[in-house]
Amino acid sequence: MEHVQSTHDYIEHHLTFLTVGEGWSAINLDSMIMVWLLGLTFIIGFRYAVSKGTSGVPSRFQCLVELVFEFVEGLVKEIFQAQDKIIGPLALTIFVWVFLMNAIDLIPIDFIPAFTRAIGVPHFRDLPSADVNVAMSMALGVFILVLGYSFKYKGIIGFFKELTTQPFSHPLLYPVNLLLELITLISKPISLGLRLFGNMYAGEMIFLLIALMPWWMQWALSVPWALFHILVVVLQAFVFMVLTIVYMGMAVEEHH
Template sequence: MIYTPLEQFSIISLIPIRLGNIYLSFTNSSLFLLLTTGLVFLLFHMVTQNGGYLVPSRWQSLVEMIYEFVVSLVDEQIGPKGRKYFPLIFTLFVFLIFTNLIGMVPYSFTATSHLVVTFGLSVSLFIGITIVGFQTHGLHFFSFLLPKGAPLSLAPLLVVLELVSYCFRAVSLGVRLFANMMAGHTLVKILSGFAWTMLSVGPLLATASIIPFGIVFALTGLEIGVACLQAYVFTILTCIYLNDAINLH
């Protein structure tokens, strides 16, 4: 049997569920999404059940660091008007960073390496942000499509370009996260498979396999950084888009 680096992204049905022509099976992706949610809920429950401690533990310090980081992010990117959207931004960042990091555990599954998950999340946020824009400004929200000071003769062209650019946010936000997570995991799998093949061929190549094994360890550390960075990028872009909808920048 030939194993490919893309095998790690296979969706496996754990509990088959069919309702007519609708396929609603519980898969490995669903399992790890629920596992991530459960672990995050358990962590936050443990550090907040007694109102926290005067001298915080390591886990409480971690939660407080994440909280303060997201608060500063919302204040810098949106301002005081964004405080009421803080629970959404905080939940989004925590969910993404824990999902990405759990995917780095050997024999686990990275849910954010599937386009259906990241694209579904980005489209949902795009629709919600658009609704916020209309609730805040009404039909005046359409003025976002025509940059201030632009000549009216170019209005038809600029409106079309701005509309395409605005709608493309829903695509780029999800594709960026999916592509980075999938590409990084694939590269690590290819190099680790190459190193294992060298190790099993003969003593000479086994010695040389130290090089690809070293690269794999370095890439694993890089992937952990990318997992955190992509959660940050996804969250900060959401804040920027929300700021545009609220303040029409």
């Protein structure tokens, strides 16, 4: 554990972002740096696998990339019934990118902050998916795509008709339908982002609490929790990807 004055200081230090600006214009630089760094890691890694790919005996990394690609491709074909060239790459990007962001939580809690402090950076929170701004901005991006695909496949009139004519078909109940459907529509990105944020924030807090314990208890608790947290890391990336595909599929689906 880092040398700090108290337990409160230790937790506050790890939960403080490297921020520039104030209010709505504030930017968490540490989250942005990690998001871009992990995004580049994804692009370079998969690009390397493609450039070094062979039809003969593949390398272990090529096998891993092909396994992930085929897994995502199978899910997209099963869930998204329409033909579209964007959904597959979108789903693959979301799954790998969110997984890489979540996997940062498996690095020892003091490792990256201690390194950044050694080079003169006072605060650096290294888990971007535990930043509500990152999680909600990704969910907002999915929401914008859902609206765009709804307008593309159904038109503005068709989309508005869908919101007003379901689940009740009587014209007097159209305002009720609109209210219910708008609540459902808006709740999708909120639940999508908060689910990712909440799970990763809780996992980060547990690691912090374990780090505050005596050294002889840390190994006994951190190793089992880290092994369990691997499941959380993968599952949250999987859930975010699957819900994105489902929402996109609902956007292009015709309701009768």
